[in-house]
Amino acid sequence: MGIQTNGSTDKPKTGFLRFFKIPHTYVILVILTLVACVLTYLVPAGEFDRAKDAHSGKTLVVPTSYHAVEPHPISLLEVPGAIVKGLNDSSDIVFFIFIIGGAFQIITATGTIEAVTGRVARLFAKRAKLVIPAFLAMFSVGGFTMGMSSEVMVFVPLGIAIARSLGYDAVTGTAMVSLGASIGFTAGLMNPFNVGIAQVIAEVPMFSGMWLRAILLLVLFLLTSWYLIRYATREKAKQPEQTDAAASMQAELSQLPKMETKHYLTLLAIAAGFALLIWGVSKKDWWMEELSALFLTMGVVSGACARFGPSKIASEFVKGATAIMFGAFIIGIARSVMIVLDEGNIIDTIVHSLSAVVGELPGSLQVLGMYLFQTVMNVFITSGTGMAATTMPIMVPLADLLGITRQTSVLAFQMGDGFTNMILPTSSALMGSLAVSGISYQKWVKFFWPLMVIWVVIGAVFVIIANVIGY
Template identity: 70%
Template sequence: MPHTFVILFILVLVATVLTYIIPAGEFDRVKDEATGKSLLVPGSYHHVEANPTGLWDIPKSIVRGLVDSADVVFFIFIIGGAFQIITSTGTIEALTGRVARSFANKGLWVIPVFITLFSVGGFTMGMSTEVMVFVPIGIAIARALGYDALTGTAMISLGASCGFTAGLLNPFNVGLAQAIAEVPIFSGMWLRAIILVCLISVTSIYIMRYASRVKSDPTRGLVHELEQEQAADAPAVDLNKLPTIRITHILTIITIVAGFALLIWGVSKEGWWMEELAALFLSMGVIAGLVSGFGPSRIASEFVKGASGIAYGAFIIGLARGIMVVLDQGNVIDSVVYGMSTLVGELPSSVQVLGMYFFQNIMNVFITSGTGMAVTTMPIMVPLSDLLGVTRQTAVLAFQFGDGFTNMILPTSSALMGSLAVSGIPYQKWVRFFWPLMVMWIAMGIVFMLIANAIQYS
């Protein structure tokens, strides 16, 4: 699979070709005084003068895409830097160690506990690739309880995936998609909380059933042969040597909890947007560093490290925005929306929303970055939802499901492949284990999409 940058550049070229092929057209737009949203006027599509993209316009569109999305790019940089400061305090490791020691002898209950714990990292910090650090701890606990490495890996990585997909307070996928859709950031949290509970419950039961089968007969485990080799060769993780919670960790946890409580208040009561949220995350990072005993230079160094680590995702935003710049300047983006609305409009009205849902799942195969897919697909899905009578919040829900459900089976997912590399589990074995659960997740997504559409989720 080509690099994500290469895929996005190819899409820029495809968009350029489309400006020569697709008839130029646009919808009339009006501003909704009640919400401040810019809405399409149904039935107003009309042809306009063509403006195909020239060769020199291709690199210019990428640069303009970065400039136009500067607020989002710097928002991502600041969040990446702030979360790196929090991560460097060791609070997450200490909290994980405390939970590991507390539940090491609790049998199957350790599975839902760890899934829930790491789901919090998923729906707040967008934890995905980072979970590979904790996989050895999960494996050590699983083996101590008579399970296998697959159980330990699943309860860590799938826990984070459940939280990432539900995305209650995840600024990297739901927050960004809602900003593009012009709906209040982190609004509609009540339904996503229900989705999170359902995901955790279904995933816990699935892994617990597998773990019980392995404990009763180890030869029935999917990684039995590898388990025999690794159990003998892999160094054991001493849970007693994991970091313990100190006063600085408690202060950091208080800072994080207070920060997210302030975030919920700000977005729900004061209408906070990216500027205020970026300032809040920056303050959380600095305060977490100070209460952990970091000096100003250490805080600055960790911030720069986190910001540089997120540069990949930030540039994806600019490249993806370049696609929209080309389509917009070529006066064909509304033509694309009109064509898609006509196609999806052929479906029964009750299942039109599923067309958007499956489109997002397919796009995730090619663009595994949540931020990249948000800025690539949401500018098309938002006006499409307006035309179909689907709420923009439901369009965001289709995006977050598409961005999350298949991440744990795609070989292009760095979160999945990193966890498998650490655990030594072959990709084929993981697919055999996970695909039934993924089908359950996708089916759950269908149900929730239909519910969201029926209740006009907002």
């Protein structure tokens, strides 16, 4: 659900991947914490004055107030304490993630997602021109609500079977599932695992600014549909007819549950929950406590709609919370990096230095610099939650200094975090889907890199627009 592992699987690798193994995400974050400790001995200590803005109520950096302060280097022996303090300081976000993970697992256990997938597949199975955008649209919803990423690999075989029945190849079947989830995850309309966490750190209303993200999703959907249809049509002309493809598709569809009353009721509960979420955030300034209660209620009601007993609901909740533990702990460990930089009195020095470098650029290039920084960081931290916790505490004050809105800094983060996930060998969402489909990494890169370039350029256009309009 948007919280990705760091590609530390034991699956055999081919080619250069045999010699390229990124450490576990926790190891990377601990290394960053140790590096931060070393920096407290090397980087001059300094800080900005901060003042509460009367209009927005946010505590903002005073741009010209940077000054030197007493150095306070952090010993390596203090690192374990910093990690524990990071978990304590992030407890509200950590428990928010646990509750969402448990609630979404209850919804998943109802079988509604599989039933809806089967319904859409049967509806569009014989409409070759519509099946690709239909699947992209359906899985984008999972991406921008539940943060669906690695979970889509379960549906890849179905996508491939349907694609082959229409004369398309396995790449098309894999892409119309995984790329759908990817564009939804990146646009992140109501994704609590990347946009939600980033907005909490940036101190802007959670899920605010949804209108521009909705436009981003529409643009990504249209461009990706065009690219994939064009690719599929071209590859179809090269392939011989597959006589057993339709039978294979029917076999796949027969394994999916049919839509029943409980599935319709569950969908109604989910729709009502997200409608209430939009109302509460926009009209009542709901924050993590209210949203946690809403997601918890949504999960329990969905379970009741599926005729789950109390014990079944509880066990599925625990299962979901357990599965999300990896990502929840990332937040606390990532927070330890900021604690060391903050207690060492050097985080403002780093921000001041970055602002001096980026500030020399023209206005539009300043926001592109932030976007590029987030894109590069995604190579090392492929977890959206982990990257938000690691980079946003630096990007927020930097945005304040550069006169860039915090909402724009969140937009730069979410696109930098999302666009390259479908090409990085460290992404479990990608590598899991390729493992299920039997497509080589090299073949996928050849297919996907032109689309990724298009996505990245679109992202650059959007951050520039956001900066110009004061998003």
